[in-house]
Structure formats: C-alpha cells, structure tokens
Amino acid sequence: MATSSMHTFNPPVGVKSPYFQPLWLQQRQIRNFGLPFPLDSSYFPARTRRRPLLLKVSCQRRPGDVSVKYHRGSTNASVLECGETDNYTSQDNEFTCVMKFGGSSVASAERMREVAELICSFPEERPIIVLSAMGKTTNNLLLAGEKAVTCGASNVDGLKELDFIKNLHLRTVNELGVDSAIISRHLDELEQLLKGIAMMKELTPRTRDYLVSFGECMSTRIFAAYLNKIAVKARQYDAFDIGFITTDDFTNADILEATYPAVAKRLHDDWLNDPAIPIVTGFLGKGWRTCAVTTLGRGGSDLTATTLGKALGLREIQVWKDVDGVLTCDPNIYPGAEPVPFLTFDEAAELAYFGAQVLHPQSMRPAREANIPVRVKNSYNPMAPGTLITKDRDMSRAVLTSIVVKRNVTMLDIVSTRMLGQFGFLAKVFSIFEDLGISVDVVATSEVSISLTLDPSKLWSRELIQQELDHVVEELEKIAVVNLLQHRSIISLIGNVQRSSLILEKVFHVFRANGVNVQMISQGASKVIALGFRNLFSFSSFHFELGWD
Ligand SMILES: Nc1ncnc2c1ncn2[C@@H]1O[C@H](COP(=O)(O)OP(=O)(O)O)[C@@H](O)[C@H]1O
Ligand SMILES: N[C@@H](CC(=O)OP(=O)(O)O)C(=O)O
Incomplete structure (x- = not known):
C-alpha cells in the first residue's frame, strides 16, 4: 500500500x-x-x-x-x-x-x-x-x-x-x-x-x-x-x-x-x-x-x-x-x-x-x-x-484533412411514383425509416428521388439483417420505385468546405484514372463530402494518389 x-x-x-x-x-x-x-x-x-x-x-x-x-x-x-x-x-x-x-x-x-x-x-x-x-x-x-x-x-x-x-x-x-x-x-x-x-x-x-x-x-x-x-x-x-x-x-x-x-x-x-x-x-x-x-x-x-x-x-x-x-x-x-x-x-x-x-x-x-x-x-x-x-484552427491552408472509408454499405435509390413537385414525399419516406427504427446515414435528394445509405456496419448501432431490408423496401414500394444497391462503399472527405471544388477536383481525378463511377454525392452543411460507389476500388491507391498537402 x-x-x-x-x-x-x-x-x-x-x-x-x-x-x-x-x-x-x-x-x-x-x-x-x-x-x-x-x-x-x-x-x-x-x-x-x-x-x-x-x-x-x-x-x-x-x-x-x-x-x-x-x-x-x-x-x-x-x-x-x-x-x-x-x-x-x-x-x-x-x-x-x-x-x-x-x-x-x-x-x-x-x-x-x-x-x-x-x-x-x-x-x-x-x-x-x-x-x-x-x-x-x-x-x-x-x-x-x-x-x-x-x-x-x-x-x-x-x-x-x-x-x-x-x-x-x-x-x-x-x-x-x-x-x-x-x-x-x-x-x-x-x-x-x-x-x-x-x-x-x-x-x-x-x-x-x-x-x-x-x-x-x-x-x-x-x-x-x-x-x-x-x-x-x-x-x-x-x-x-x-x-x-x-x-x-x-x-x-x-x-x-x-x-x-x-x-x-x-x-x-x-x-x-x-x-x-x-x-x-x-x-x-x-x-x-x-x-x-x-x-x-x-x-x-x-x-x-x-x-x-x-x-x-x-x-x-x-x-x-x-x-x-x-x-x-x-x-x-x-x-x-x-x-x-x-x-x-x-x-x-x-x-x-x-x-x-x-x-x-x-x-x-x-x-x-x-x-x-x-x-x-x-x-x-x-x-x-x-x-x-x-475549437478553432487556422484553416487558410487546409484542404483535405482526413478520409473515412466504409465498405459494404447498403444504398437505396427511391424514386417517387407521383407527379413532379408532390409535397410530403420526403416526409413519407423518412417516416417509414422512423417507424422501422432504422437509421439513415448519407442522403442526397432531388425533387422526385432520394438516394440514401443505411450503414449495417455502424459500430454503435445494431446490425441490419436482410429481413429488415426487405421490409423497408416493401414499405417504400407503396409510394415509390425502389432500387436496393448492396456492397457499396462510401468515402467521406473531411476537409475545408470552402475549398470543396479543389477537393472534388483531386478526388474525381483519381476516380476517373481508376475507372470508378460515383453513384451518389452528398455535401451538407457540415465539413464532409460523402461519395458512394461500388465496392471495387483499392483505397490504398486512392489515399496515395490524392497527393496530400
Ligand atoms: N483516422 C484514423 N486515425 C487513427 N486511427 C484510426 C483511424 N481510423 C481508424 N483507426 C483505428 O482506431 C484505432 C484506435 O482507436 P481505438 O481502438 O478505439 O483505440 P483505444 O482502444 O486505444 O482507445 C487505431 O488502432 C486504428 O486502427
Ligand atoms: N472497452 C470498451 C470501451 C472503450 O472505450 O474501449 P477502447 O478505449 O479500447 O476503444 C470497448 O471496447 O468498446
């Protein structure tokens, strides 16, 4: 003692x-x-x-x-x-x-x-x-x-x-x-x-x-x-x-x-x-x-x-x-x-x-x-x-700070079956997720369609099972045409959004060189740009080729 x-x-x-x-x-x-x-x-x-x-x-x-x-x-x-x-x-x-x-x-x-x-x-x-x-x-x-x-x-x-x-x-x-x-x-x-x-x-x-x-x-x-x-x-x-x-x-x-x-x-x-x-x-x-x-x-x-x-x-x-x-x-x-x-x-x-x-x-x-x-x-x-x-840091030279890669993400393309401009569509879609207790990860919307990802690998949430996915699709199909895309990846780019064009230029350059097509892109008010695509790509070469400052 x-x-x-x-x-x-x-x-x-x-x-x-x-x-x-x-x-x-x-x-x-x-x-x-x-x-x-x-x-x-x-x-x-x-x-x-x-x-x-x-x-x-x-x-x-x-x-x-x-x-x-x-x-x-x-x-x-x-x-x-x-x-x-x-x-x-x-x-x-x-x-x-x-x-x-x-x-x-x-x-x-x-x-x-x-x-x-x-x-x-x-x-x-x-x-x-x-x-x-x-x-x-x-x-x-x-x-x-x-x-x-x-x-x-x-x-x-x-x-x-x-x-x-x-x-x-x-x-x-x-x-x-x-x-x-x-x-x-x-x-x-x-x-x-x-x-x-x-x-x-x-x-x-x-x-x-x-x-x-x-x-x-x-x-x-x-x-x-x-x-x-x-x-x-x-x-x-x-x-x-x-x-x-x-x-x-x-x-x-x-x-x-x-x-x-x-x-x-x-x-x-x-x-x-x-x-x-x-x-x-x-x-x-x-x-x-x-x-x-x-x-x-x-x-x-x-x-x-x-x-x-x-x-x-x-x-x-x-x-x-x-x-x-x-x-x-x-x-x-x-x-x-x-x-x-x-x-x-x-x-x-x-x-x-x-x-x-x-x-x-x-x-x-x-x-x-x-x-x-x-x-x-x-x-x-x-x-x-x-x-x-x-709290703050000097962002004057910051471009891309870090990237987060998630694999095996499930993506949903949801297209409204109603006329253009129909109000309440987004609310209906999200209420289905709420009712089923499923958390949505990245979202991109247009007037008649929504692309979103559900992240089954999230550490702090439960695993989504196929039955649940089938059930979501079944519910969504009552109001929309639904395309379920599995085995996708998301790259989240954390960086200076004031320079988002420069970030995207770099990233798309690497994607193009590697023959990768982006299927979804989302940039909210946050510091993150999320890109979704098929699971095929080598992430090490991605990081390497980005040419960090
Ligand atoms: N961007 C990242 N930067 C650092 N570590 C990361 C990153 N992404 C994932 N990791 C992983 O996180 C681990 C450290 O977190 P964690 O395992 O929670 O540490 P600890 O148990 O010591 O608190 C690292 O060993 C690394 O494998
Ligand atoms: N032991 C817990 C809590 C924790 O924070 O662990 P770590 O600091 O090793 O990530 C866990 O594994 O989740």
Whole structure:
C-alpha cells in the first residue's frame, strides 16, 4: 500500500522508465510540440480565466444521488432537485487533466507498467485516469455472453473466451505483483452471470451492459493496485458509483447533465479527505430510471474522459491510443496514413460520426461545450506529437484533412411514383425509416428521388439483417420505385468546405484514372463530402494518389 505521505503526485521511487528521464527533461518541449505557440502563452486559457466558467457546480449532498428531470421524447435531462447544495468555485480544482488509456494501451502487465511510468513522467500534472478494459476483453465478454445463450449452464466454464479473460487478468495481477483478491470476486461473479445467461437462454441489452462492465471494473482495480504498490497513491472508481448518470438506452446510453456536478463533487470531496489519483472505469454509467449499469457505446471511454474534463473544468483531455494521433485515414486500410496535427472539435466529431473508429462519435461534445483541448497521443510512442483538437484552427491552408472509408454499405435509390413537385414525399419516406427504427446515414435528394445509405456496419448501432431490408423496401414500394444497391462503399472527405471544388477536383481525378463511377454525392452543411460507389476500388491507391498537402 502507499504511504500516507504520498499526497502529491510524485514519480514512483525506484521505477526505471525509458521515458522517465527524457520526458522529465523534455516535457515542456514535448507538450509544446505540434503547437503553433508555447504552452505558456495565452493559448490554453489560463486556469484562472477558464475556471470560473466551468467549475461552478452544485449538487445534492449525497454524491451520485442526484434527481433528474426527464422530458418525454427527449434524451436530455436536467438537474431537477437542488436539495442542500455545496457550491464549488474555481479555487477548488485539484486536478489538471484527464488521461484516458484505451484497451490497447493497457493490454498486458507490461503495458500497464509502461502506462504507469508514462503517467509518472508528467509530475506537474494531477491527472484523473480513465481506463478501458484490457486489450480485447470487451469483445471476449460479448462473445462469451452470446455463446452462453446456447451452450448450456454446465458448459460455461469451458468457454474459451471466459478462460482467456480469466487467464489474462490473473496473469496480469501475478506479473504486477498485486493481490489477486482485488479481482477474484469479479471473476467469480462473471462466471455466475454467464451461467445465469445460459440458464435463461437469453442475453438482453441490460445484461449485456452488465456483462461487459466487468472488463473496465477489473482493469481499473488492477491498475490502481499497481500504482499503490509502486507508492503512487491511487483510488479506483466505478463510474456508475460516482455519478455518471445516463439514459437507460442499454448498449448506447447518453450522459445526462446531472453527471457533471455529481462527479465533480465526488472526486473533489474524496481528494480533500484523502488525496489520491482517481482511476475511473471508462465506458460505464448508471441508468437514471433503472439504476442498472449502462454502457456508452463501443469506444465509450473517450466520452467518459471528455465528460470528466468538462465536469472538473480541466486544462486538457488526453486520449492515449495505439496510433500517432488521428490519421489521414484508417491505418488498417492504408498503412501509410499520416497523423493530422490539428483538428477542430467539429472536424473530429464529423470524422468519428462518419465512422473513423479512433474517437467515440459523442466524445467531442463535452470538450466542445467546455472548450477544453483534446490531445490524441500514442502510448506506444509518447514522443510523437499526436493530434491537438481545439475549437478553432487556422484553416487558410487546409484542404483535405482526413478520409473515412466504409465498405459494404447498403444504398437505396427511391424514386417517387407521383407527379413532379408532390409535397410530403420526403416526409413519407423518412417516416417509414422512423417507424422501422432504422437509421439513415448519407442522403442526397432531388425533387422526385432520394438516394440514401443505411450503414449495417455502424459500430454503435445494431446490425441490419436482410429481413429488415426487405421490409423497408416493401414499405417504400407503396409510394415509390425502389432500387436496393448492396456492397457499396462510401468515402467521406473531411476537409475545408470552402475549398470543396479543389477537393472534388483531386478526388474525381483519381476516380476517373481508376475507372470508378460515383453513384451518389452528398455535401451538407457540415465539413464532409460523402461519395458512394461500388465496392471495387483499392483505397490504398486512392489515399496515395490524392497527393496530400
Ligand atoms: N483516422 C484514423 N486515425 C487513427 N486511427 C484510426 C483511424 N481510423 C481508424 N483507426 C483505428 O482506431 C484505432 C484506435 O482507436 P481505438 O481502438 O478505439 O483505440 P483505444 O482502444 O486505444 O482507445 C487505431 O488502432 C486504428 O486502427
Ligand atoms: N472497452 C470498451 C470501451 C472503450 O472505450 O474501449 P477502447 O478505449 O479500447 O476503444 C470497448 O471496447 O468498446
């Protein structure tokens, strides 16, 4: 255990880090790298300037026990009861930044050690740490749950995913030299839960969320125990216990406003009573009606991080990944993709929304609302400058920033059977999608026709099955001629829309050279131009041939 004198955030005694010395010495340089001006300049609003805006929080005396008002038909809620309140002012803010580490950053004991060293190499920071589940634990939990539905209770302990999860966590605990008792209750409960699923032969969204929560609950416990072992005082928190209040949309819940004051109060009070670095579970919340564990959608730990940043009015939100920042394209599609040094919140949100896995689509919202810079960094390569996401950036030279490619998209061409100019056609079409609960992705319209895409591969929505598609077509055919086009691709171009002609010129030049015909094009008010075409094209050559500035 940590000594009680370790109240400040100091590097661990006796820990040798490859980054330790260099980062200590070069820290200022590293953190300025990629910035157009020194960190000390007025770029980051001085804490005194920002704080009065952000840390004026109030909530009820009992942390986590906040009443919320829910508006029917809306996912927004606001704090309903003020109760007996404690008001905090800016001076109360003990923390400086959030550091979120994704699954790849904490995939093993060795990685956890490196992350601990990385955190300690910023001794002037008082961070709040957010962790995801180790490696592919979430995927394994989901797979185990799905298999449990059909495998029978007596076969649960033979599930290879359960075995993998147990081995990974016990091995990590062992290698880090911390007490395995910190996770043994979770491992037992996990097995019981899988047996329950097997007996019920059912995996509801609510149970699914509870099931995957084991991943983050264990990774944070292990990491906090390890920090304490190396004399860096840390305290583990389950987000659902400290005021992360969400809608009850299991598997894809939204953070409610009540979260901000509740979380700020809890972390603040604990720090005052007994200072320790908070290690918070990413991805998880507590449904405000059901009080059950909810999740924020795949990749939701990014959102946990930005929510904490806003709640506490921090100077910076750091999201540490396994890539050198946000890249010009998914590196799995084009390995030569390059880091994008600067992005605006809007650009990053668009990129995520259009399917770039690197950030959770909702994660930019709290950061934008509180105007807190988000830095995307590589925990495997901390010296790389990463991507800095802020409210504004110099767009004078920006043309094309990043591209997002989605394959196997379903496209629908819908042509009205009525006369030209018939009003209500669009409304009718979209009401069919609404009734069937299917989300539409990209849309292009003319007076009598609509082309749109349905994205079956969207990570945060359910899979569309053929039956559903047939049903949509059947409904639409009552008012239109429908052409269902499958196996299409969408390229979303995130760039400076002020220079859209230049972007399109470049892109169409490459398309033409490769004999690709665009079947749909859409440019809304956003920073994105979406192009749809057949699945045939080599995206690596596309990225390469674009000739990035
Ligand atoms: N434009 C992009 N820039 C960077 N990474 C991307 C992009 N598109 C997809 N990715 C993928 O996102 C991964 C990082 O996101 P994620 O897996 O959620 O990280 P973590 O689990 O560490 O939070 C990268 O390893 C990369 O494969
Ligand atoms: N573990 C969750 C939440 C998350 O954010 O993970 P990551 O940071 O590794 O993308 C998931 O896999 O979706």
